[in-house]
Amino acid sequence: MANPAVLILLGPPGAGKGTQARMLEEDFGLVQLSTGDLLRAAVAAGTDAGKRAKAVMEAGQLVSDDIVLAILKDRMAEPDTQKGIILDGFPRTAGQAAALDDLLSASAQQVTAAISLDVVDEAMVARVSGRYTCAKCGEGYHDEFKLPATAGSCDKCGGTEFKRRADDNAETVRERLSAYHAQTAPLIAYYDGKGLLKRVDAMGAISDIRTSLASIVKTATA
Ligand code: ADP
Ligand code: ZN
Numbered sequence: 001m002a003n004p005a006v007l008i009l010l011g012p013p014g015a016g017k018g019t020q021a022r023m024l025e026e027d028f029g030l031v032q033l034s035t036g037d038l039l040r041a042a043v044a045a046g047t048d049a050g051k052r053a054k055a056v057m058e059a060g061q062l063v064s065d066d067i068v069l070a071i072l073k074d075r076m077a078e079p080d081t082q083k084g085i086i087l088d089g090f091p092r093t094a095g096q097a098a099a100l101d102d103l104l105s106a107s108a109q110q111v112t113a114a115i116s117l118d119v120v121d122e123a124m125v126a127r128v129s130g131r132y133t134c135a136k137c138g139e140g141y142h143d144e145f146k147l148p149a150t151a152g153s154c155d156k157c158g159g160t161e162f163k164r165r166a167d168d169n170a171e172t173v174r175e176r177l178s179a180y181h182a183q184t185a186p187l188i189a190y191y192d193g194k195g196l197l198k199r200v201d202a203m204g205a206i207s208d209i210r211t212s213l214a215s216i217v218k219t220a221t222a
Pocket of ligand 1: 014057060061167
């Protein structure tokens with residue numbers, strides 16, 4: 001059997017990595033690995049790593065590579081990742097990218113493709129600062145761009161509780177955007193140099209972006 005696919009989604013906060021990763025799970029049976037979600041779970045569980053990460057995340061800065069790598073390695077050791085993975089929010093630094101290459105080569109695997117979701121920075125502050133999710137099923141909403149059909153009730157599951165991330169406010173988003181440009185955007189050139197980079201215009205409709213991604217993934221995994 002061919003090696004499981006390893007897809008990387010690159011893009012600033014608000015680019016739609018999480019939204020599209022959920023769709024790739026549906027369309028291709030892959031598993032989404034979001035280091036942001038894994039870290040938030042560690043914070044909520046009060047683990048040592050979570051305690052160290054909390055303040056850094058609330059300030060919009062990057063958690064240290066050693067914490068992120070430990071959390072990611074644990075998750076990658078779980079059997080469902082054999083279906084193939086979509087890395088959402090990882091790697092975010094040159095060190096993480098190198099560590100990922102090492103980790104994969106230890107099991108004779110490699111990155112299948114790195115897909116950059118190309119967006120206009122200025123639009124991201126409004127996208128991120130208005131977003132919230134259903135506490136029950138995780139469906140995403142937005143104060144301006146995507147309200148539930150019936151106020152206060154989730155379209156997908158009827159849930160009535162919603163949550164907002166502590167770091168989804170205008171000030172922290174600006175900090176996260178500068179961390180992205182300083183530390184993560186250089187990875188676009190890194191994967192381009194390896195012939196693995198694909199680019200998608202991610203300013204359009206969610207369904208159009210889903211279609212573009214699906215055709216990229218089909219080609220890359222063929
Ligand atoms: P977004 O991409 O919208 O900023 P995430 O949920 O991916 O949101 O990440 C939220 C926060 O979690 C980041 O601002 C950072 O503090 C931390 N984080 C997530 N992934 C990483 C990573 N790979 N390396 C370092 N910090 C990370
Ligand atoms: Zn829901």
